[in-house]
Amino acid sequence: MKPEIPPDDSALATDADGPALKRWQLDRIVAELRVSREETHSIRRDGEARRAPSRAALEDILNRLTEALFPRHYGRFELDGENIDYFVGHTLSIALDQLCEQIHRGALFVGDELLRGFRRRDAIDLTRQFASELPAVRGVLISDLRAAFVGDPAARNFPEILIGYPGMTAIIHHRLAHILHRLDARLVARLVAEIAHTRTGIDIHPGASIGSGFFIDHGTxxxxxxxxxxxxxxxxxxxxxxxxxxxxxxxxxxxxxxxxxxxxxxxxxxxxxxxxxxxxxxxxxxxxxxxxxxxxxxxxxxxxxxxxxxxxxxxxx
CATH class of the missing domain: 2.160.10.10 (Hexapeptide repeat proteins)
Structure with a gap:
């Protein structure tokens, strides 16, 4: 028979007379935070609470979009001519469904006048516009890849740049974020930019307009x-x-x-x-x-x- 484990009383302290005292005085702190949140320092918009976009979901979306753009480098190396299109289609389907949800959340959460009355159908239309630009974006990314190869004598091949250079990662993220920014999904675009910033140390606002053949060497x-x-x-x-x-x-x-x-x-x-x-x-x-x-x-x-x-x-x- 296992010995009985006594209850954890680490959150309690006793004074000299013996009765237990609440160590953290949470009642007082919670009450003061409520006053700050609701009265003295309120930043909440009126109306019902709305769920913010999920950064974790956006990270997954970015990974899937990158896999769809470069399936043999970021997706599955064993893909061949018979199954690669199925992989790309399946990956895109999941990513775009998730992105549509995050765009809808972002529009409702921000609640800008321009987005008042934003409906899920609007999010679907916006996501469809985003998806339609992916082939052109891939073409521009190839020009960025070539610029890195030509501009860096240490670069031995395209795969090294594509999966190993932080500047390449940052520009992939930026070109996707820039489309979203241009389509007015600006909160989602900003979160995508901050994910790139965290991953690479490169901070590009999604509104910045960047031409083809762009190369960031080292990058930090x-x-x-x-x-x-x-x-x-x-x-x-x-x-x-x-x-x-x-x-x-x-x-x-x-x-x-x-x-x-x-x-x-x-x-x-x-x-x-x-x-x-x-x-x-x-x-x-x-x-x-x-x-x-x-x-x-x-x-x-x-x-x-x-x-x-x-x-x-x-x-x-």
Whole structure:
């Protein structure tokens, strides 16, 4: 017969006279939290409580979408010409069903005026639009993959980049998040971006517009803001920031949302490690921005910018 285990009284303490006291004084703390939640610091919207999108579900959706885009690399290596389409279709079906649910939750949870009256049928339509863009997105991702191979002498093959480079993971996530952002599923898009941030250390706002052939080398610490516009064949390195220089406010001192406040980086630009580029300025086509540069003014095409100087490349017009 097993010995009887005494009840766990670790949450109780006794005073000198003997009676048990509640160690954590939960009654008082819970009551104070209720006052904060309901009265003094309330952030809850009026109306019925709504369930937020699930980050865990979105992580699973991202994994499935990536498997559908690259089935032999992220899905099942043994797939062949006879069964690969069935795998892709099955994987997409599950992922899109789950995504539709998260989009519906996100719209109801945020409750923006633009989404008032958002119905499940609307979520289905939005998810269908998202799905229709996946073939084109895969094509752009292949251009990113090729840019990484050409831009990194250490890269031996495409599979190494596709499954091993954090920059590639971040851009896969971003291109999916950007579609969702453009379709106004913005809470879900932001959560997808934050999943990528957690996984890679690369923080790209889903609103940022990024052209084809984009390569982030090493990647850790890269930050790209919401209204940044990046052209084709751009390469950036770790710890680069494309940020805002200042934050305009209205007459009452509130931040003005949505203004274009991040840089425009034109085609064929290289930005080296640690560069900080701030404000709605333009980095001209074909320019090179050196490491650790702090830049708040536009530069013309074919410029070379170092910490001390800005000049045109030799032979440029």
């Amino acid at each position: 610490g890269v930050v790209i803001g919401e209204t940044a516009i990046i052209g084709d064949n751009v390469r950036i390195y770790q710890a680069v920031t494309l940020g805002a220089r200042h934050f305009p406010t209205d007459d009452e001192g509130n931040l003005v949302k949505g203004d274009a406040r991040h840089p425009i980086v034109e085609d064929d630009v290289v930005i080296y490690a640690g560069a900080t580029i701030l404000g709605r300025i333009t980095i001209g086509r074909g320019s090179t921005i050196g490491g650790n540069v702090w830049l708040t003014q536009s530069v013309p095409p074919n410029s070379i910018v170092t910490q001390a100087t800005a000049r045109n490349k030799p032979g440029a017009g």
